[in-house]
Amino acid sequence: VFGFITVSGGIKVHRQNCPNATNMLSKYAYRMMKARWTSKAQHQFQVKISFTGIDDVGLVNQLTQVISEDMRVNMQAISMESKDGVFEGTITALIMNTTHLKELMGQLKNVSGVHTVERVDEEV
Template sequence: DKGKVLVVGVDSLLTQLARCCHPVPPDPIVGFVTRGRGVIVHRADCPNIRNLDDEGHDRLIEVSWTTDTDVSYPVEILIIAIERVGLLRDISEVFSKEKQPVVAMNSSRNKGDLHFNFTIEIKNSEDLKRTLNALREIKNVVSARRK
């Protein structure tokens, strides 16, 4: 039931949130009717939607977010930081304080900086803004943003 979306004029249609753009309320969204997988819900500004050919545009349908407040949505974030002892603990404390489950994480070094990719579950864009602001306040964090 994660990612509840209402397809205008249709009941009980299978929907999935696009992995390429990870839409989250209140992002403007659009549905793409697939062959055999139902409707994939993308952010309206998703590059995959913007680059559709004429045939692809014919498969777009109107969708909207549900008003169910108990639904959570996965969102990917990128944190770039300068290494220090306790950095990962401090990042984890922000997610814990904000009561946001971490469902995936990986890290790498890039030109001396640490790059952390997290997938967290949020209820709405306000949760995301609050979390990103808290992450930016952590010592040695250079940037924190939605992917």
């Protein structure tokens, strides 16, 4: 991650692979600063995760149990669709840090029938 000093003097944190990173670096290198995530985050950040797999009775219940009860993650949105026995879904949730995110994604991958779990890179 890196910090970008805004025109109002605030700092926005961006991932290195942010779609806008190359443009910001080439035009505003003087407004960049080093940044890093710590494992002791005091604030949560929003993340969107997509997942796919084989649909089955109770799947949504299993996923929400992992997210809310097992991992104690606050879900802000959930969406799932199923067609021909295959489901696609996304969740938007508040995560403490990247370690917490990796743990959540690992737990979701362990749910029976889930094949893929990926962080969704949203354009800024």
